[in-house]
Amino acid sequence: MDHYTVIGHPVEHSRSPAMHRRFAELAGQHIKYDRTLAPLDAFVATLEAHIAAGLKGANVTVPFKEAAFAWAHRLTDRARQAGAVNTLALQPDGSWLGDNTDGVGLVTDLKRLGAPLGGARILVIGAGGATRGILGPLLAEGPSALVLCNRTLAKAQTLAELFGIEAQAMDALAGQHFDLILNASAASLTGELPAVPAGLFAGASLAYDLVYKPGGTAFERWALDNGCKASSDGLGMLVAQGAESFRLWRGVLPNWQQVLAEMKEGL
Incomplete structure (x- = not known):
């Protein structure tokens, strides 16, 4: 059988093996x-040892996405935009293609949820690697405004300039309205909340946390308590981006929504 793997450090927590095996079954x-x-x-040495043994493709997780970006022979446009690679695919000519499926995974899940995208005002909280991977696909949906905020404004400004969007200080957001609010910061990993005004959530259609946790995240609960109409964690993004990786490798898009439903039941 063709061999695929997820490479990271740590990696024992990854749900990718069960997810991709289920994709394959369906x-x-x-x-x-x-x-x-x-x-x-030793990321490159480890990867190349697996390639020598017949590896056909890989998912790459922290902290090796930038190393995979530098190693890949060719890059997709969205990988170049992200400056990171989370999917490596062996090509017929023996070269390796680097892609980043995070942004398309997010947009796919947002569409599943009926989130406003085209013509919407979107706020993205956080200016790290996760944010860089999603800004290009979000812009491609044609929002009326895409605003970036971060605890350190200078970091947000640097990233915003790359994509031609607006960066604002968190405390300058008071009194503004957004249709969609995305939390791409690391705050939810420790149960903390980003330092944005709670009033931002009043009337927003959806608050989406890229982190996923059983029972939802503190960010989701905070958004709902402050007037947001709906919330979601990032499990759907995880599954949708994995399905896109699978499509790149196998030429078929699996039934990711069924797998998502099954994973939710198993949480």
């Missing part, structure tokens, strides 16, 4: 998918 594909723990100083 799509009638026969693959092997496992986890690979790479030493922090």
Whole structure:
């Protein structure tokens, strides 16, 4: 069977093996998918050892996405925009294509939820690597405004300039209205809340946290308590971006919404 893996450090927490095996079952594909723990100083050596043993593709997780970006022979436009690679795919000519499926995974899940995109006012909280991977696909949907905020304004401004969008200080957002509010900061990993005004959520259609946790995140609950109409965590983004990786490797898009439903039941 064709071999695929997810490479990271740490990687034992990754849900990708179970997810991709289920994708394969539903799509009638026969693959092997496992986890690979790479030493922090040996990503390339670990990857190339697997390639020598017949690897056909890989998902790349923290902290190796930038290393994968530098290693790939060719890059998709969205990988170049993101400055990071989370999917590597062996090509017929023997070269390796680097892609970033995070942004398309997010947009796909937002559409599943009926979130406003075209013509909407969108706020993205956080200016780290996760944000860089989603800004291009969000802009492609034609929002009327895409605003970036971050605890450190200078970092938000640097990233905003790359994409031609607006950056604002968190405390300058008071009194503004957004249709869609995305939390791409690391705050939810520790149960903290971003330092944006709570009044931002009043009347917003959706608050979306890129982090996923059983029972939802503190950000989701905070948004709903302050007048947001709906909220979601990032499990759908995880599954949708994984399905896009699977499509790149196998040429077929699996039934990711069924897998998402099954994963929710198992949380």
